[in-house]
Amino acid sequence: MRRPLRTHGYRAATAVALACALTAATQQGAQADPQTLTDVQKELESLYHRAEVATDKYNAADGKVKAQKKRVGSLDSQVRTTEAKLTRLNSLAGAAARAQYRGGGMPAELQFALARDPGRALDNAGLALRAQQNTQNLLTDLKTTKSALRTRTDEAAAELKRLQASRHAMATQRRTIEQHIAEAKLLESSLAAKERQRLADLEKKQSDQAQAKWESTGILKKVGTDTTTAGQKAIAFAAQQIGKPYVWGAEGPDSFDCSGLTSQAWLAAGVTIPRTSEMQWAQLKHVPIEDMRPGDLIIYFSDASHVAIYVGGGDIISAPRPGRYVYKSPAASMQILGVVRPEA
Known part of the structure; x- marks a missing residue:
C-alpha cells in the first residue's frame, strides 16, 4: 500500500501557495493535488520533461536566427562589393568618354578615312568599340546582379524577422515552463527530508529495474x-x-x-x-x-x-x-x- 504524502507542519500560507501552483499546473495539463510519492514523481517528471522540450525548441530557434543573421550579413557584404564595382566602372566609363571628347570626338569613320594607316585605324576603332561594348555589358550585368542581391537581402531580412518572432515565442513558452519548474521545486520543497529521500530511492529503484530489464x-x-x-x-x-x-x-x-x-x-x-x-x-x-x-x-x-x-x-x-x-x-x-x- 502506498503511503500518503506528508507535509510535516506546513504553514497555512505555504499550503495555499502550493495549492495555487498545482491549480496552475492542472490548467497546463499536469496532474493536480498529488497524494502519493508516485504521483509526485510523475508530476515532477512531466514538468521537467516539458521544460527540456521547450529548451530544445528555443535552442533550435536561436540557432536559426544566428545562421540567418550571418546570411543577411553576407548578402549585405555582396551588395556593397557590387556597388563598389559599379562605382569604379562608371568612373572608368566616364574617364573614357572624357578622353574621347578631349581627342575631338572624331567619328571612327572619319578617323579611318584620314588615317595614314587605315588598317591600324580600323583595328583601333574595333578594339575601342569592343571595349566600350564590354564595359557596357559589364555595367548592365552588375546592375542586374545588384538588383537580384538586394531582392535576396530584403527577403533574407524578412525571414530573419520571422525567425526572431519565432524565437521570441519560444522564449515566452520557456518562461511559462520556468514557472512550472518553480512549481516543481515548490512541490519538492513541500516534502520533508525523509520523504525526499524516499522519492530519490523510488527514482533509483525504477531506474535500476529498467536497466535490469534492458540488460536481461x-x-x-x-x-x-x-x-x-x-x-x-x-x-x-x-x-x-x-x-x-x-x-x-x-x-x-x-x-x-x-x-x-x-x-x-x-x-x-x-x-x-x-x-x-x-x-x-x-x-x-x-x-x-x-x-x-x-x-x-x-x-x-x-x-x-x-x-x-x-x-x-x-x-x-x-x-x-x-x-x-x-x-x-x-x-x-x-x-x-x-x-x-x-x-x-
Missing part, C-alpha cells in the same frame, strides 16, 4: 566495447564535466544542458554536430542499438527531447535536468528512442 535481453553482449580516438576524446570531455550543474541553454564551460554537453563533447573531439537533441536525432547517422559503441549518443523519449553520451558498460554521462548535475547513470534509466553516431 543480452544487449551488453552485443554492443561494441571499442571506440575510435575521437570517441575517446568525446567521452573524456564528458567525464571531466561530471558534477557541473544543469542550466538551460548552457554549453559550458561551467554548466550544461543535455545537448550542450554532447555537442561540446564531440566538438572537443574535433567533430561539429547539431546543437539540439532533436537536430542530433534528425541529422546524425542512426545505428541499431545492438551496434552502438562508446562515444555514440543515445536519444531519449518519443520527441527526442533528451540525449546522453554512451560511455560503455551500459552507462551514460548526461546533464539530466534543472536542479541536477552532470553525472554517470544507467543507459536504460529513461525511454530510449534510438542511437546516433556523430562520426561519418
